[in-house]
Amino acid sequence: xxxxxxxxxxxxxxxxxxxxxxxxxxxxxxxxxxxxxxxxxxxxxxxxxxxxxxxxxxxxxxxxxxxxxxxxxxxxxxxxxxxxxxxxxxxxxxxxxxxxxxxxxxxxxxxxxxxxxxxxxxxxxxxxxxxxxxxxxxxxxxxxxxxxxxxxxxxxxxxxxxxxxxxxxxxxxxxxxxxxxxxxxxxxxxxxxxxxxxxxxxxxxxxxxxxxxxxxxxxxxxxxxxxxxxxxxxxxxxxxxxxxxxxxxxxxxxxxxxxxxxxxxxxxxxxxxxxxxxxxxxxxxxxxxxxxxxxxxxxxxxxxxxxxxxxxxxxxxxxxxxxxxxxxxxxxxxxxxxxxxxxxxxxxxxxxxxxxxxxxxxxxxxxxxxxxxxxxxxxxxxxxxxxxxxxxxxxxxxxxxxxxxxxxxxxxxxxxxxxxxxxxxxxxx
Amino acid sequence: xxxxxxxxxxxxxxxxxxxxxxxxxxxxxxxxxxxxxxxxxxxxxxxxxxxxxxxxxxxxxxxxxxxxxxxxxxxxxxxxxxxxxxxxxx
Numbered sequence: 001x002x003x004x005x006x007x008x009x010x011x012x013x014x015x016x017x018x019x020x021x022x023x024x025x026x027x028x029x030x031x032x033x034x035x036x037x038x039x040x041x042x043x044x045x046x047x048x049x050x051x052x053x054x055x056x057x058x059x060x061x062x063x064x065x066x067x068x069x070x071x072x073x074x075x076x077x078x079x080x081x082x083x084x085x086x087x088x089x090x091x092x093x094x095x096x097x098x099x100x101x102x103x104x105x106x107x108x109x110x111x112x113x114x115x116x117x118x119x120x121x122x123x124x125x126x127x128x129x130x131x132x133x134x135x136x137x138x139x140x141x142x143x144x145x146x147x148x149x150x151x152x153x154x155x156x157x158x159x160x161x162x163x164x165x166x167x168x169x170x171x172x173x174x175x176x177x178x179x180x181x182x183x184x185x186x187x188x189x190x191x192x193x194x195x196x197x198x199x200x201x202x203x204x205x206x207x208x209x210x211x212x213x214x215x216x217x218x219x220x221x222x223x224x225x226x227x228x229x230x231x232x233x234x235x236x237x238x239x240x241x242x243x244x245x246x247x248x249x250x251x252x253x254x255x256x257x258x259x260x261x262x263x264x265x266x267x268x269x270x271x272x273x274x275x276x277x278x279x280x281x282x283x284x285x286x287x288x289x290x291x292x293x294x295x296x297x298x299x300x301x302x303x304x305x306x307x308x309x310x311x312x313x314x315x316x317x318x319x320x321x322x323x324x325x326x327x328x329x330x331x332x333x334x335x336x337x338x339x340x341x342x343x344x345x346x347x348x349x350x351x352x353x354x355x356x357x358x359x360x361x362x363x364x365x366x367x368x369x370x371x372x373x374x375x376x377x378x379x380x381x382x383x384x385x386x387x388x389x390x391x392x393x394x395x396x397x398x399x400x401x402x403x404x405x406x407x408x409x410x411x412x413x414x415x416x417x418x419x420x421x422x423x424x425x426x427x428x429x
Numbered sequence: 430x431x432x433x434x435x436x437x438x439x440x441x442x443x444x445x446x447x448x449x450x451x452x453x454x455x456x457x458x459x460x461x462x463x464x465x466x467x468x469x470x471x472x473x474x475x476x477x478x479x480x481x482x483x484x485x486x487x488x489x490x491x492x493x494x495x496x497x498x499x500x501x502x503x504x505x506x507x508x509x510x511x512x513x514x515x516x517x518x519x
Contacts (some may be wrong), residue, residue, distance in 0.1 A: 034507055252470065280496070
């Protein structure tokens with residue numbers, strides 16, 4: 001069996017970040033990617049927040065093919081026939097180094113893989129890893145078709161379904177409550193039109209989230225991100241929520257219905273759909289964290305379930321990149337000692353615990369149970385929009401006092417024991 | 430826009446072999462048909478004999494079916510080297 005120092009299974013953000021960290025170490029590192037090229041199997045909403053990962057990968061961002069830097073955060077609460085939108089613009093979002101960008105993964109990951117290759121790492125596409133080779137408990141290599149390759153250390157960066165972590169028994173069995181489905185269309189639209197419709201300056205971007213009737217009470221919401229010359233429009237729905245939905249709902253239809261809403265129709269008018277994609281999102285946070293290391297193996301990124309739904313921000317890519325870099329640092333240290341045992345590789349967990357990755361997942365450990373509250377996705381967005389509509393509405397009847405309208409509306413929908421309990425829950429977020 | 434028209438926009442390299450396996454014995458006893466409702470590509474349907482079928486060639490490789498099917502009927506693995514969907518935007 002041929003042998004290298006490190007095999008990284010999966011050429012997405014976690015795997016490539018690990019490879020990048022290891023590129024100047026003198027070790028022989030190979031990345032096995034199952035797609036035609038890195039990024040060809042990857043999907044995000046998506047946007048990436050750079051502030052937390054700039055220190056981990058300081059030199060990466062200048063040339064990186066990102067889309068627009070987000071200067072507008074828009075939150076839309078959807079009722080059945082109305083909606084209320086909150087829009088945040090801040091100079092802080094529009095100052096370099098920009099904190100967040102919209103991103104298309106097929107473009108970004110492909111570029112990242114080329115960069116890593118230039119630094120001497122072998123990124124091998126069209127290579128699906130079928131199995132791990134073990135000697136007792138110790139992972140000593142991989143099997144891909146008829147080929148076997150050995151390594152001192154294997155990095156499982158094979159994404160959210162991580163068959164590698166499953167085969168080593170590091171991962172728990174999947175449960176619907178820990179995952180959401182995200183699916184989206186990429187809609188081509190010229191950049192001038194995008195900037196006009198969203199009132200953006202050149203290369204500025206908007207990130208719009210939608211909560212309310214579009215998911216019909218199911219946990220989830222909609223998203224719309226402006227890329228350079230396209231929009232990413234999609235929906236996220238919790239899988240348990242979808243399983244329990246009565247009457248039953250074929251999930252793919254939600255996006256078509258969403259596109260028929262006036263709020264969306266006018267934004268995508270004249271655009272051409274160029275791609276339809278779907279991906280799982282890890283929402284289990286700290287509750288589904290697998291064992292992160294074993295003899296000769298580390299688990300990074302989505303494979304380790306590193307993802308969080310914080311209601312208005314959904315995170316994952318930053319965790320993938322940071323965990324990849326930390327795995328790389330751990331492997332370098334292990335190489336110095338020439339010790340790739342579980343106890344040596346446990347350094348990885350220590351580094352992660354000290355990083356924003358695990359700290360954030362701990363802070364938001366209750367977010368999952370809070371998000372299971374159906375009222376967040378149906379009653380409240382509707383009630384707010386209905387009340388706002390009432391305040392603004394003028395008809396043939398003499399208008400009632402604004403104060404009275406607002407008080408009555410609040411009393412009816414919000415001043416009750418249920419809302420009070422929801423509020424108490426929400427404070428845990 | 431029909432779901433089949435959406436899928437036609439994606440680049441696929443189709444294998445002859447399926448990467449999704451269904452256990453008909455489990456499906457026979459399933460009332461909920463979680464897979465039908467959860468697949469974002471609408472690939473699951475019952476045939477005339479009442480057996481569950483899946484059109485694996487339009488698979489977006491999200492893996493949702495495997496998780497939605499709490500009875501463990503759906504056995505899913507990645508398509509072989511280079512096969513399956515190839516996203517150009519992602």
